[in-house]
Amino acid sequence: MSQLIQHLINGIAAGTIYALVALGYTMVYGVLKLINFAHGDVMMVGVYMGYATALMLGRQARGSVGGVLLIFLVAMVGCALLGFLIERFAYRPLREKPRLTALITAIGISFTLSYGFQLDIGFLPGSAPRAFPQIIKPAQWFTLGDPEFPDVVLWNWQVISLLVAVALMAGLQFLVYRTRFGRAMRAVSFDHRVAALMGIPTDRIISVTFMIGSALAAGAGLLYAIKDTSVSPLMGLYVGLKAFVAAVIGGIGNVPGAMVGGLLLGLVEEFVVGYAASTWRDAVAFGFLILVLLVRPGGLFGRVAAEKV
């Protein structure tokens, strides 16, 4: 029983991160119908920005509340900028081209970032994984059983991650459905040509969508780095793929769907590894995706819309 509770806690903690990364996928897909495969790598770049900031702050400052906020701020603003640049120079020129072109470009951007960051020149970090500094000092908030050999441990960062994720999701949901900007986003998503005719600054809306998505990625990446205590140039490929699966499970384009998809995926993986074997992890995760798509082709929360002809 206690093992089950611990697996639940671990699974939710892992799923939270997938959910946060998935939010970015879902947002960009919702507006542009583009699967931004570079999303995970933007996340990786964000983690390195946070890493550099943390090193600059030094041991004392990075553990304080102000230090943590600054690290998150630098990474999120930096990534927003990166997202803007990618959209402006890689995707916008292809907007009127077939969707496949943009998809291939996204994969290209993804590889450029993940392999580019493995180079060891100038500011680039090189390929070896590095330890991510403890910006949140781990503390046990709850234990169950023998204090020497606790059966269940709940950590402060697990709770913080979950709260941050839920808050960001709620904020995003508010933004999309309760603000003028959100209405514009939905209009662009529905038909960007008609939206432009109605006086909506389409390019600006898309840019801002990308920036928000990238900032979310940076935030999620930092939570991921805090969880797994390491950072490496290839982390984005792996997490990005998992988050993509989470977004599809939830119904891509749907914000609460991404959240639920991420949590489900995290839990499924945790239980597979905990009760079966780690080699089964990816097979079961992708099997789960196929199963969901067979039963509900639009994902758990998605609607199957007839393609406009």
Added chain:
Amino acid sequence: MRRFTPLFLAVFALFSAACEKKSQPTPAGTDSQGQAAQPAPTGGTPPAADTLLLGEVSSLTGSQATFGVSTQRGVEMAVKEANAAGGVKGKKLAVRVYDNQSKPEEAAQATTRLVTQDKVLVILGDVASSNSLAMAEKAQAAGVPMITPASTNPSVTEKGDYIFRVCFIDPFQGFVMAKFARENLKLDQVAVLQDNKSAYSIGLKEVFTQKFSELGGKVLTTESYSQGDTDFRAQLTAIKKTKPQAIYVPGYYNDVGLIARQARELGLSVPLLGGDGWDSEKLFELAGDALDGAYFSNHYSPQNPDERVKKFIADYTAAYGGTPDAIAALAYDSARVAIAGIEKSKDLTGASIRDAIAQTKDFPGVAGTITLDEKRNPVKSAVILKVGEGKANFVTTVKP
């Protein structure tokens, strides 16, 4: 769109140029003599050029990058020393180094390139057994002797009679740790966490499990992870349930560092045990103080008072800064065994160099004295190190 095309071409050109640069051969050992690298000799062996070319395949980038860097330095030092002492058979030595990005398929390709294009006399490398296995196939097929500095999986030298090593093999390391855990640490019940993707990890686990049971201990559970995983909490939670006295983790440093941290975090405060895959400065950076009290078996300790070791450490520190790790020591030994083999060979064909290397006996290496047996494995002792204060401290030597 047209406006940006040239920009993008330029960016990609830059990236590909930078990537290209990495995989270019780096001739080592010739710079100190101010002599330019020789072009790859063409035609059959023996090569006509006045430089004797060694080949090296290492993980200079990728998840095992520190292994590759250490290997390269060790080899470079041995070659420089040999050249400073007048070279071999009146000729200077040079090394052609290829990066395998920590991937077996790249390692195989690099080996093929070394034997077909560069026509090297001996191939040195790699550290990870999975990469060496891929290399051994190609080297054996081409009839070029290969010496792996630190691949401890038995199957590497079983690939053929041209494949040698200068380190002990996995069964021995598993045996050493099982013996140490039972007899010195007096442990009765341990858990094992193995890396499912690495032949090295599985090899150590098998012998450890067998020996530990033979010596009267009990292995409670064996969990596994896959190299490159970053979240080990599920496995560790399952292990915690069995209440072990220690956990044997025969993995590589980059995974072990995270495993240690996450184990502590879940409240698993028992010591971790491991093998030479732990040996890297990076381990302590990744683990923080979570590994304090852990033990691992290794090939050598820089705290060894032997004169030969002291001189090696002093020379290495002067050249590269920092203390050489076991990989650097083994790479240095492997290059010196190769050079001695070339020196003793009748002509410079692969077969005669092979025969000369096979006769290596009582060779004074910095990581132990090397005598190769009929299976081309050395017989030598291991050291046990204990982690504390961010470094590995010498505990004891375990003889075979």
